[in-house]
Amino acid sequence: MxxxxxxxxxxxxxxxxxxxxxxxxxxxxxxxxxxxxxxxxxxxxxxxxxxxxxxxxxxxxxxxxxxxxxxxxxxxxxxxxxxxxxxxxGGSGALNAMVLASSNGYPSHPGKYGVYDYVIPYIVNSSGLDFTFSSQSMDHGTVSSNLSTVLNTSSTDSVELFEADSSKLSGVGVGGTVVYQWGDGQTIITIQFFLNTMFTHSFTVGAKGPAASKLKIVITKNSPVVSGYTYLDPVITITPA
CATH class of the missing domain: 3.30.310.50 (Alpha-D-phosphohexomutase, C-terminal domain)
Structure with missing residues (x-):
């Protein structure tokens, strides 16, 4: 404090x-x-x-x-x-019931008391195969939810991949690694992230394995916003290279 x-x-x-x-x-x-x-x-x-x-x-x-x-x-x-x-x-209780102009177009954000930093990536998987959750490792904070299977789709609509939160009343932010496996069973997608206020943040996605060169990974909306708490809501789009 x-x-x-x-x-x-x-x-x-x-x-x-x-x-x-x-x-x-x-x-x-x-x-x-x-x-x-x-x-x-x-x-x-x-x-x-x-x-x-x-x-x-x-x-x-x-x-x-x-x-x-x-x-x-x-x-x-x-x-x-x-x-x-x-x-x-205004009666929202926090921020989680609000539609915020600064929230990168998504309808709501969590607002848990004492939890200051949130990383909530979205994904559009048009790679040709599904992804399945493999593992996670947190340096700071916790992953409160994750998508177990990311279905391949022809739609451009994104889905929430996971939510990572800083620990309650923590001043060190939220950071870690989440790994998904591509449908070939050998290629992995590694997501590494860190957020501690809007001035200290990183979010990267990389592919490793036999099909890595066949995948094109694009990250957009990769800047945090402050709406009471700090949020990073990047969108990952994966298509054939």
Whole structure:
């Protein structure tokens, strides 16, 4: 956790929106959001707040930011924090029910409390054969879900390949290796990734084996976005070379 000072101003805040924020904070063991002013303290944050009932303006002055936001530049950090709090007050509970313009076109993102970094690749497999999950090895964080079989398709629609999350309240990000085997039983596809805020990230895909030279691998949308938490949603397209 890092001590910082920024002031976030939220205009036209209703009683319902304040109640949504209060409920979210209490559900995540952060207490003190009572009345029109005070200090909220939780496991990974602390902020002062002041609500003006005449103008309906809520001011939040963070004193301690979670590790993932504290590492960002002030401009990006303020935008990320403002959007996260706005989403919570809007009744989303976090970000996972929101359609975000910055989410690379995908309809939702997870928003697990204290989990700051997410790598969620998508894949279009038009290689001619199916892929099957082989193994995974994590340096930081966990793989919370993965697709066991990636079917060959003529469609250009992508499917979610896996979701990798940083550990709760971790400041070291998420990183590891996931391996799939091509349908010939000998060629493997290795995916290596790392994400720790939008300024430190990598995502690579490589093929090794008899058919490696016959596969063309293209990665698009390979830049993270910050929407409260940090997300990397690359799209892997595999076709015959």
């Amino acid at each position: 890092n001590q910082l000072t920024d002031t976030l101003k939220f205009p036209h805040v209703s009683e319902t929106q304040r109640a949504n924020l209060k409920n979210y904070l209490e559900q995540n063991n952060a207490n003190g959001f009572e009345g029109n002013s005070g200090i909220v303290k939780g496991n990974c944050l602390e902020f002062e707040f002041d609500f003006n009932p005449k103008s309906d303006v809520l001011e939040i002055n963070p004193k301690i930011y979670p590790e993932n936001l504290a590492k960002l530049s002030p401009e990006i950090r303020n935008k990320a924090a403002f959007r996260l709090i706005s989403n919570i007050m």
